[in-house]
Amino acid sequence: YAAKARQCGSLIYHAQLDAGSQESLSLLTELRRAVEDDELRLFLQPKIDLQKGRVVGAEALVRWQHPQRGLVPPMQFIPFAEQTGFIRMLSAWVLAGAARFARQALDAGLALRLSVNLSTRDLMDQDLPAKIEAMLAPLQVPPASLCLEITESAIMDDPERALSTLEHLHAMGFKLSIDDFGTGYSSLAYLKRLPVDELKIDKSFVMAMERDLDDARIVRSTIELAHNLGLSVVAEGLETIKAWAMLARLGCDEGQGYYICKPMPMEQFIAWAQSWQPPDTSAVMAESLMA
Numbered sequence: 001y002a003a004k005a006r007q008c009g010s011l012i013y014h015a016q017l018d019a020g021s022q023e024s025l026s027l028l029t030e031l032r033r034a035v036e037d038d039e040l041r042l043f044l045q046p047k048i049d050l051q052k053g054r055v056v057g058a059e060a061l062v063r064w065q066h067p068q069r070g071l072v073p074p075m076q077f078i079p080f081a082e083q084t085g086f087i088r089m090l091s092a093w094v095l096a097g098a099a100r101f102a103r104q105a106l107d108a109g110l111a112l113r114l115s116v117n118l119s120t121r122d123l124m125d126q127d128l129p130a131k132i133e134a135m136l137a138p139l140q141v142p143p144a145s146l147c148l149e150i151t152e153s154a155i156m157d158d159p160e161r162a163l164s165t166l167e168h169l170h171a172m173g174f175k176l177s178i179d180d181f182g183t184g185y186s187s188l189a190y191l192k193r194l195p196v197d198e199l200k201i202d203k204s205f206v207m208a209m210e211r212d213l214d215d216a217r218i219v220r221s222t223i224e225l226a227h228n229l230g231l232s233v234v235a236e237g238l239e240t241i242k243a244w245a246m247l248a249r250l251g252c253d254e255g256q257g258y259y260i261c262k263p264m265p266m267e268q269f270i271a272w273a274q275s276w277q278p279p280d281t282s283a284v285m286a287e288s289l290m291a
């Protein structure tokens with residue numbers, strides 16, 4: 001996490017390098033207050049079936065509407081939340097919001113699958129599966145309406161314990177996805193054992209594939225690998241119509257990215273989904289897209 005957070009050069013993050021510092025303590029206090037004062041916001045980014053053009057789900061992405069700092073992106077407080085253990089409270093908040101939204105969408109006639117990001121600390125929590133089930137039951141939201149996204153590194157921190165939680169979650173009917181696939185350290189041996197349903201190709205490969213043949217080949221091989229293992233595959237970082245056409249032609253199941261839509265406040269999502277029209281990629285399809 002440190003490397004990831006350092007990339008964004010966050011002032012907030014640097015505060016916690018000195019774990020006992022005054023600043024770090026005050027950030028923790030501030031995060032607690034943020035939850036109490038209702039300053040966290042759920043944004044949703046659509047996931048589209050690239051073959052049929054339909055909206056099939058959304059990823060829940062948290063932001064912090066800070067009274068002084070404005071809208072704070074997740075990379076400026078998620079790594080800190082992970083280090084301090086605050087992430088469990090945050091994950092519970094996100095899961096509850098996503099579940100409520102899945103209910104709302106069902107009531108509006110939209111069957112959506114809500115993807116939620118989980119961290120290592122969540123996977124170490126043996127009670128997590130029961131907690132999620134208890135959250136969904138009163139809403140009558142089927143478990144398959146939730147997809148839990150986990151990065152390879154979160155799994156590899158303690159593979160055996162992660163595997164046990166994931167097996168439990170899978171047996172309860174939740175969908176599981178490997179996020180940022182291709183950037184972590186998991187081995188194919190683990191991938192084979194994990195009860196996952198979906199691979200999410202990291203956006204770095206997808207965003208580069210139009211200009212870099214190696215990235216294009218990685219994307220193509222990952223789609224094949226996923227399908228050969230019986231998994232569904234999602235491309236994140238879909239930024240152009242050409243990327244859409246390439247991915248669709250390579251058989252990629254779903255896409256998510258700025259070309260379709262940036263993450264939007266949850267309240268706007270249903271109206272957005274109801275007015276969504278898939279692009280016409282036929283002109284792009286005609287070109288030769290990959291060697």
Ligand code: C2E
Binds near residue numbers: 073091119149258259
């Ligand atoms: P992620 O789970 O890989 O989420 C995808 C990130 O890529 C999001 O950034 C999204 O806005 C961004 N993205 C999507 N499409 C495009 C595109 O076409 N181009 C570009 N340049 N970016 C795109 P965001 O919302 O800033 O979140 C960053 C990361 O923060 C997430 O990466 C995830 O690791 C973490 N995160 C966000 N919300 C939560 C949460 O509720 N819990 C946990 N544990 N982590 C979260």
Ligand code: MG
Binds near residue numbers: 059117149179
């Ligand atoms: Mg994700």
Ligand code: MG
Binds near residue numbers: 236
């Ligand atoms: Mg990702």
Ligand code: MG
Binds near residue numbers: 180
């Ligand atoms: Mg990412």
